[in-house]
Amino acid sequence: MTDVSSLHAEVEKAAELAGIQLNEADLALFTEQLERAVMSLVSLLELDVSNVEPTGWLTSSSAQVMREDEPGEVLGTHRALRMAPRTRNGYVQVPPVMKGEG
Amino acid sequence: MNFIPLIGLEIHAELATQSKLFCSCPVAFAHQPNDLTCPVCLGLPGSLPVLNRRAVELAVRAILALGGEVNPLSSFARKNYFYPDTPKGYQITQHQYPLGWGGKVLVEGETHRQKVGIRRIHLEEDAAKLVHEGAGDGPLEQAQATLVDYNRSGVPLIEIVSEAEMETPEMAQGFLEEVKQILQYTGVSHGRMEQGSLRVDCNISLRPEASLSWGQRVELKNLASSRSLVRALHDEIKRQEGLLRAQEPVLPETRHWDERREISVALRGKETESEYRYLPEADLPPLLLERSWIAQIEANLPQLPGARRRRLTEQYGLSRYAARVLADSRSLADFYEETVANDVDAKLAANWIMGELMHQVKERRTTFCQLPFAPAALARLLSMTADGTISSAVTKKVLDRMCKEDIDPVEWVETKNLTQITDQETLSVVVDRILKENRAAVESFRQGKSKALDRLVGKVMQATHGRAKPRLVHVLLRKGLARTIDEHE
Amino acid sequence: MTLPELFQLSLHEAGQGLRRQEFSVVELARSYEGRIEETEPHLGSFIALAEPSLSHQAQSLGPSTGQKHSWLWGIPGGIKDNICTSALPTTCASLSLEGFVPPYTATVVSRLEQAGYLCAGKTNLDEFAMGSSTETSAFGPTVNPWDSSRVPGGSSGGSAAAVASGQVAFALGSDTGGSIRQPAAFCGVVGLKPTYGLLSRYGLIAYASSLDQVGIFTRTVYDAALVLQELAAHDAKDATSSRRPLVRYAEASPYDLQGVRIGVPEECFGLSIQPEVSDVVRAAIRALAEAGAHIELCSLPHLPHALAVYRVIAAAEASSNLARFDGVAYGQQGHGDTVGTMIRSGRSTFIGDEVKRRILLGTLLLQRGEGSSRYEHAQRVRTLICRDYERAFSRFDVLACPTTPTVALESGQWADDTCGLGEADLFTAPVNLAGLPAISVPCGLSGALPVGLQLIAPAHKEKRLLGVARAYEECQPFDGNRRGPLYGRRR
Structure with a gap:
């Protein structure tokens, strides 16, 4: 956990998973800042709580209440697409998932 | 390896x-x-x-x-x-x-x-x-x-x-x-x-x-x-x-x-x-x-396909193949069982449902639940088939009609006069005429081509609008053919 | 003695004036409009002011029907800009949602609308409610109305400043680790964070779903009770919404402090607290004792771990909650020749650095080790913190402690507070971990800046909490309002 070079790689991986682009300078700065954050958690993570149940839900006193299977109001295509940056023929449009080689 | x-x-x-x-x-x-x-x-x-x-x-x-x-x-x-x-x-x-x-x-x-x-x-x-x-x-x-x-x-x-x-x-x-x-x-x-x-x-x-x-x-x-x-x-x-x-x-x-x-x-x-x-x-x-x-959800489960197939073989004596086909969907299996519940021979019903009716359902792009007639109506139709009142050819025709419109098969057979012709004399007249009119077929039969017999059966059925009892037509044709061949020689 | 301006009245006083037809809704609205016009240029409490204006909204309310309408009828309020409104853009103070107008309105806002409140506008916050100073807002900071060189606290700094300066009679905020109580303390107003699940979260843009709760800023405790009463109801659109029977929170009769057992967690008066803040809060607790409450020290032994637990849980949940800002179906879109590069470029361009850091921290914590073990570890320690409170509440009716370890800090000091490493949430975040109701009440000044007393009650004991807070307010009238920005005139 104190190994900065491995943290650097972890932050790089986290950035990829979190959909965030970082240039080298940002990555270095963020790694340094995140290192402090991670270090501040060390004593927490050293607590032995293996025999304690995790808090799941604060509303656990009551189980989940379900709704009935009744179709309700929809926004409709027009209102749904009004917020979209790009649309086409009633669809939301984005660049292709993969890039062709030619 | x-x-x-x-x-x-x-x-x-x-x-x-x-x-x-x-x-x-x-x-x-x-x-x-x-x-x-x-x-x-x-x-x-x-x-x-x-x-x-x-x-x-x-x-x-x-x-x-x-x-x-x-x-x-x-x-x-x-x-x-x-x-x-x-x-x-x-x-x-x-x-x-x-x-x-x-x-x-x-x-x-x-x-x-x-x-x-x-x-x-x-x-x-x-x-x-x-x-x-x-x-x-x-x-x-x-x-x-x-x-x-x-x-x-x-x-x-x-x-x-x-x-x-x-x-x-x-x-x-x-x-x-x-x-x-x-x-x-x-x-x-x-x-x-x-x-x-x-x-x-x-x-x-x-x-x-x-x-x-x-x-x-x-x-x-x-x-x-x-x-x-x-x-x-x-x-x-x-x-x-x-x-x-x-x-x-x-x-x-x-x-x-x-x-x-x-x-x-x-x-x-x-x-x-x-x-x-x-x-x-x-x-x-x-x-x-x-x-x-x-x-409660468990108690309301329907019989599952495996059990249903077993029931179809055990209760109705169907082959494993037939049981698999008929148990393909719940609606089909239900349709089959309801048909049989109206006193029809289980195997006869199975054959008709798996054959002609499935063909019709596929052709018409419909489902068994959406057919315009109830299983009971099919049972009435097949009862007439079973006791020889109507021929298979007529059964097929009536079934085709039933898929198109809501008719009662028994009434339809009566009013359209479709009952099977089992009277030997009536059929003999038709058979003799067909033999006379189809010399070429008779000739090929004489030369040993047995397919010609099928052609002649078809002609008789056509002439009687499918009402002739097929087995009787066969018997009469064979007799007639033997006669004409004798005459020929 | 000169009559107060209408905007200086508390919500309850203004409501009474309207009921007695001492002034009209339009007059009340105009007074607030004037105050906003006067103060907004240097405060920056709002990201967007309402269209149509307050007085136009007041005109379309129609004539007063006397006693029949809600206490909020005709009362101007502000809505933190992370709560969805279909009539105004909802941005979370982030460029990634600039210009985003949701096609729906949050349940809490719908309830205010049904009550006939007037919407003054959307108030400023730290981007995506991540911060303690309202300085990370992409649309500029809000300043503390008591001292323009200081921050108003955060993340609901805009709401706190607006209520403190008389721009609105009340405001909604959200509290994930102290985002209502801390700015309330810094700005000398009342800030209430109800029990998790008491107010619907439908339409509150999530930061950390297991901690977030909508809450209320007012100038008096009684006002907070009036607003709470209007908002608390089960919402079928929020599966975590409480189904308990409705409670009348605003009681006319005063709360009797005689025999009320108040615990004071000793951990809260440790190293990190400014001595002056500690003194002011101790004095407030003495006042409670003099009014008849039984005061005793108690211990919340796991409190020292609370901030770390809070950081893990908040960051982990945030990393997931903020994944939806990809610019595909709404929001600002990046560019690129594949959808992946488009999403990455958009998120990198339009999300601010502090938010990115917390997303990265959360992602890092969730990706480390097997599955979500670090998150789960924090959730186990969270259980210990919940148990600490349970044990304390077996002996005490409420707990009392400082809201914050310091008074409002100078602007710019928070630049170093990356990933919430500062200690602004030291006394407030543990309460969110346990889902408890808590309130910050102004209790005096340290120098020329207000200090907040935090009272904490067991889950769903808002009525007790508000009762004790109001009794305190009455037994030691802190005249912050008259000495503070509400009566202050700039220029």
Whole structure:
């Protein structure tokens, strides 16, 4: 956990998973800042709580209440697409998932 | 060196609900894109999921029908990944505490019989549908743009994960078909692979016959039908065997089955389990089910396809083949049993339903429930067939008519004067005339071509509008032919 | 003595004036409009002011029906800009949502609308509610109305400043680790964070779903009770919404402190607290004792771990909650020749650095080790913190402690507070971990800046909490309002 070079790689991986682009300078700065954050958690993570149940839900006193299977109001295509940056023929449009080689 | 494959399936089935899993948008196939959407299924910020009770009920029903155990306490989790079909950046699914686990499905085929285990069954939401514009049927790389339709976003699914214990592609297909039938029987899912309401992924690894250690597991996706499942698996077995023989490594990867080219292509950038960063879904409290509710769902389960097939063979003496065909859907099996309940010979009814009626249903693109007549009417028709009142040819004609309009078969036969002609004298006159008018056929029969006899039978039936009793026509024709041949010689 | 301006009246006083027809809704609205016009240029409390204006909204309310309408009828309020409104853009103070107008309105806002409140506008916050100073807002900071060189606290700094300066009679905020109580303390107003699940979260843009709760800023405790009463109801659109029967929170009769057992967690007066803040809070607690309450020291032994637990849980949940800002179906879109590069470029361009850091921290924590083990570890320690409170509440009716370890800090000091490493949330975040109700009440000045007393009650004991807070307010009238920005005139 104190190994900065491995943290650097972890932050790089986290950035990829979190959909965030970082240039080298940002990555270095963020790694340094995140290192402090991670270090501040060390004593927490050293607590032995293996025999304690995790808090799941604060509303656990009551189980989940379900709704009935009744179709309700929809926004409709027009209102749904009004917020979209790009649309086409009633669809939301984005660049292709993969890039062709030619 | 021989190799033994080991196959496991992941089946995703859309649940037959009216509304989506976490919002009240209607569920419909082939609708105007993005019409059935709201803040929840568009993943708008601030929106929250609320669970559909019916979806839970159907999932519980599926678990029980597949012989599994329902967890009285399950919970939801978030599976985090970026893809344009996932508007929240995560899918709400079940991870640590799925709704169901265990279960076994008996798969019986011509050559195989195996109980295939089920590892887990859980509830989750479907993703939006992507259209890769410009790719056609070709590879994804050719797409110019991706179009997103959120109508499917949030549709309830169950994921059924089998144990990896099937050894042939045919076994995997049998398992898929059996599960599909169970889901359809229980009304859990429409199970239409062609519409995507049932989807299947599979994983497969090989081991050399002489070895105990299994090779790398490869996942196959985009299998559009049970036929493509079989083809893709055969192809993959061949591919892995080739690699193993050449002593090249099998990579742990996900491959996309290209339906048109009938090959699989490795997908890039697939997340590993830890990359999904599963997290408890704090917006949904734990799902605590009352045991009495589960018991009630279990009590209301219909007879399942396996039991139904057994009943059809044991109770009506049908062949295993006939039982399989007739138990294909609950509505067909019900139709058959109701017909037989009206005092008709079970095998006669089976033959007519499996033959002519199924043909009609297919031709008319309808279903057994939508036919304009009740099983009782079919029973009245077949009773006339059984006691010789009408011939098979007439039976077929009347049945054809019954599929078109609501007629009573008995009245129709009477008013249209279609009863079978069994009177020998009447038929002799017709037979003599036909023999006179068809000298050429008589001549070929004389030369030993027995097919000519069929032609003459057809002529007689035609002349009597199908009413002649076929066996009598045969007897009379043979007699007549013998006479004319005698005369000739 | 000169009559107060209408905007200086408390919500309850203004409501009474309207009921007695001492002035009209339009007159009340105009008074607030004037105050906003006067103060907004240097405060920056709002990201967007309402269209149509307050007085136009007041005109369309129609004539007063006397006693029949809600206490909020005709009363101007502000809405933190992470709560969805279909009439105004909702941005979370982030460029990624610039210009985003949701097609729906949050349940809490719908309830205010039904009550006939007037919307003054959307108030400023730290981007995506991540911060303690309202300085990370992409649309500029809000300043503390007591001292323009200081921050108003955060993340609901805009709401706190607006209520403190008389721009609105009340405001909604959200509290994940102290985002209501801390700015309330810094700005000398009342800030109430109800029990988790009491107010609907439908339409509140999530930061950390298991901690977030909508809450209320007012100038008096009684006002907070009036607003709470209007908002608390089960919401079928929020599966975590409480289904308990409705409670009347605003009681006319005063709360009797005689025999009320108040615990004072000793951990809260440790090293980190400014001595002057400690003194002011101790004095406030003495006042409670003099009014008849039984005061005793108590211990919350796991409190020292609370901030770390809070950081893990908040960051992990945030990393998931903020994944939806990908620019596909709404929001600002990046560019790229594949959808992946488009999403990455958009998120990198339009999300601010502090938010990125917390997303990265959360992602890092969730991806490390097997599954979500670090998150789960924090959730186990969270259980210990919940138990600490349970044990304390077996002996005490409420707990009392400082809201914050310091008074409002100078602007710019928070630049170093990356990933919430500062200690602004030291006394407030543990309350969110346990989902408890808590309130910050102004209790005096340290120098020329207000200090907040935090009272904490068991889950769903808002009525007790508000009762004790109001009794305190009455037994030691802190004249912050008259000495502070509400009566202050700039220029």
